[in-house]
Amino acid sequence: xxxxxxxxxxxxxxxxxxxxxxxxxxxxxxxxxxxxxxxxxxxxxxxxxxxxxxxxxxxxxxxxxxxxxxxxxxxxxxxxxxxxxxxxxxxxxxxxxxxxxxxxxxxxxxxxxxxxxxxxxxxxxxxxxxxxxxxxxxxxxxxxxxxxxxxxxxxxxxxxxxxxxxxxxxxxxxxxxx
Numbered sequence: 001x002x003x004x005x006x007x008x009x010x011x012x013x014x015x016x017x018x019x020x021x022x023x024x025x026x027x028x029x030x031x032x033x034x035x036x037x038x039x040x041x042x043x044x045x046x047x048x049x050x051x052x053x054x055x056x057x058x059x060x061x062x063x064x065x066x067x068x069x070x071x072x073x074x075x076x077x078x079x080x081x082x083x084x085x086x087x088x089x090x091x092x093x094x095x096x097x098x099x100x101x102x103x104x105x106x107x108x109x110x111x112x113x114x115x116x117x118x119x120x121x122x123x124x125x126x127x128x129x130x131x132x133x134x135x136x137x138x139x140x141x142x143x144x145x146x147x148x149x150x151x152x153x154x155x156x157x158x159x160x161x162x163x164x165x166x167x168x169x170x171x172x173x174x175x176x177x178x
Contacts, residue, residue: 029059036063039077043149043175044068046077057084119143123167139168147174 002023032051037060039046047066051059060081064071073080083089093111094103126142145163147156156174163169 032058038150038152039073039080040150041074041076041080045150045152046073048073048077048080057081060084119167127168139170141170143167143169144171145169145173147172149175 002020004018004023029051032053035050035052037048037050039048046069047063049061049063050057051061062069062071062073062077069077091108092105093108095106095111096103122142123140126140128137128139128141131137145159147159151159151174159174160172163172
């Protein structure tokens with residue numbers, strides 16, 4: 001017996017005019033894990049609810065508890081789910097080797113590993129323990145970081161800790177507004 005039928009019986013309403021199949025229907029998000037996230041598009045920082053079942057995202061909607069957007073999303077934010085599951089979405093990166101005349105497709109994992117290797121190489125090549133006067137500086141001036149507008153304070157805090165304390169990067173900036 002569905003919830004609506006139980007409620008009708010409890011309050012003494014007449015027999016249910018709704019079919020059994022309709023009465024037993026549940027939203028597709030029923031039982032899904034919900035994660036609060038931030039829309040990836042602009043600097044407003046609208047809050048989104050991301051629903052997942054078995055590790056797969058099944059829906060994304062505006063977060064009604066958010067003081068920023070109160071559950072509403074602009075057309076781009078409302079289309080976030082479509083961005084994730086678009087058959088035309090790029091899942092590889094384009095790479096052009098030095099002095100090459102053509103682009104190659106490479107897996108995203110290859111690109112992430114390459115970026116990590118290049119950051120490590122640059123840090124190792126430019127890291128200074130002391131300046132020209134012998135003053136300890138523990139820094140690299142060979143790498144910089146510019147954060148995006150949708151990064152929140154917590155993300156910027158972690159970036160600052162990792163990049164300054166962990167890697168010794170001095171040039172760190174962001175355009176965060178939330």
